[in-house]
Amino acid sequence: MKSYFGRMKSTPWPPVETETPAPHPDAPQAGTKLAMHYEQCFGCGEVDGGLHMRSAMGEHALVHSQFTVTEAHQGAPGLAHGGLLACAFDEALGSTVGNLLRRPAVTGKLETDFVRPVSVGSTLFITAKVDGVAGRKLYASAEGRLDAEDGPVAVRARALFVEVSFEHFTTHGDPDAMSKFQQAQDRINP
Numbered sequence: 752m753k754s755y756f757g758r759m760k761s762t763p764w765p766p767v768e769t770e771t772p773a774p775h776p777d778a779p780q781a782g783t784k785l786a787m788h789y790e791q792c793f794g795c796g797e798v799d800g801g802l803h804m805r806s807a808m809g810e811h812a813l814v815h816s817q818f819t820v821t822e823a824h825q826g827a828p829g830l831a832h833g834g835l836l837a838c839a840f841d842e843a844l845g846s847t848v849g850n851l852l853r854r855p856a857v858t859g860k861l862e863t864d865f866v867r868p869v870s871v872g873s874t875l876f877i878t879a880k881v882d883g884v885a886g887r888k889l890y891a892s893a894e895g896r897l898d899a900e901d902g903p904v905a906v907r908a909r910a911l912f913v914e915v916s917f918e919h920f921t922t923h924g925d926p927d928a929m930s931k932f933q934q935a936q937d938r939i940n941p
């Protein structure tokens with residue numbers, strides 16, 4: 752019988768026919784550090800107990816992110832909680848889609864493969880890319896390596912982001928969402 756992991760690997764990705772978009776003309780250049788998109792974001796913001804993720808644009812439209820696992824992120828003694836690892840990948844993938852395509856989007860689907868334990872104190876080096884676009888559907892994937900850019904793969908993830916209008920954030924979230932996104936932008940380009 753085929754293993755679960757074997758089945759995941761054989762699932763076509765992206766699952767529909769897509770186009771490969773060029774990065775948006777305003778996408779950050781390779782080498783640019785990507786700042787937080789919102790100060791209270793659990794992934795990249797200045798939140799107590801948050802993930803404090805930091806990302807940078809790499810060569811070949813790859814985005815590199817780092818997530819250091821602290822004691823606040825445990826699921827079992829000394830080990831990262833899988834849900835928080837998934838959160839780290841949501842952040843890395845969302846940042847990749849947002850910065851490369853400059854299209855407002857939300858996560859519609861997020862899949863993770865946890866292939867090695869990730870212990871407290873270790874740092875995941877996450878590399879993410881956009882895989883294709885089909886209308887409003889934006890597909891991205893990533894892998895996270897343990898403690899070095901060429902370390903062993905511990906987690907793989909892939910996600911569908913769905914493009915939304917900015918009203919998505921003001922209607923369903925906070926009426927002041929746009930000024931709150933802008934505050935983070937102003938900190939980057941004062």
Ligand SMILES: CCCCC/C=C\C/C=C\C/C=C\C/C=C\CCCC(=O)SCCNC(=O)CCNC(=O)[C@H](O)C(C)(C)COP(=O)(O)OP(=O)(O)OC[C@H]1O[C@@H](n2cnc3c(N)ncnc32)[C@H](O)[C@@H]1OP(=O)(O)O
Pocket residue numbers: 788794841842843844845846847848849850853854855856857858859860886887888911913915932
């Ligand atoms: C956020 C930044 C905004 C600023 C952007 C600009 C630049 C910024 C730069 C950087 C940004 C940096 C970092 C971002 C970092 C992290 C991001 C974290 C993101 C999140 O953490 S975000 C929270 C969790 N997320 C949600 O809170 C979504 C709740 N949800 C909904 O709000 C709706 O559900 C929605 C809108 C998803 C769709 O609703 P809808 O009515 O608009 O559209 P519809 O349902 O028709 O779906 C359209 C097509 O997507 C297919 N589709 C949809 N869902 C699917 C699924 N699960 N599986 C397979 N296919 C699916 C359909 O099948 C259809 O496909 P088709 O067109 O082929 O029929």
